[in-house]
Amino acid sequence: MEQYVIGLADCGMNDVEHVGGKNASLGEMISKLNGLGVQVPGGFATTAAAYRVFLDEAGLDEQIHAILDDLDVDDVSALTKAGAEIRRMILDAPFPPALRDAVAAAWQDLTQGNDIEVAVRSSATAEDLPDASFAGQQETLLNVSGLDAVVAAIHEVYA
16 A cells, blocks of 8 residues: 655655655755754645545546646636636545545644644645746645644645
8 A cells, every 4th residue: 555644754855756845845854954953844745646546536537637638728718617627526526535544643643632733735746847837836725723624625735
């Protein structure tokens, strides 16, 4: 079984393909800077494998490809419509129980039963590459508190 969630303290720059650039960078900062007295917030990342399982279990992969295969990328209206349709499909899809369980375990480890607020952010495996940047185009949800809200926020970021 693939790993669905990885603690940020266990991530580094060699994990970009699994957790994305932002999460890998945070993990790298935790490992390199915490020992020097710089406090970097902890947390966890859902993996690219978790996202693939989400799409597979919902049967969305083929549906999304069908929409994109027929898309005229020069037609802004068609791009907007396709993006909205894909987002709706993802939001309407059920969140896999195994992924929810992995998030719940990571949430418990992070919070230790305390009520805290977190940020839920995208961390694409292909963002901030030398020939592509998606800065400001992905979701960030702030002040998220409680397991149900975290799962809902992850679901929204997936969309």
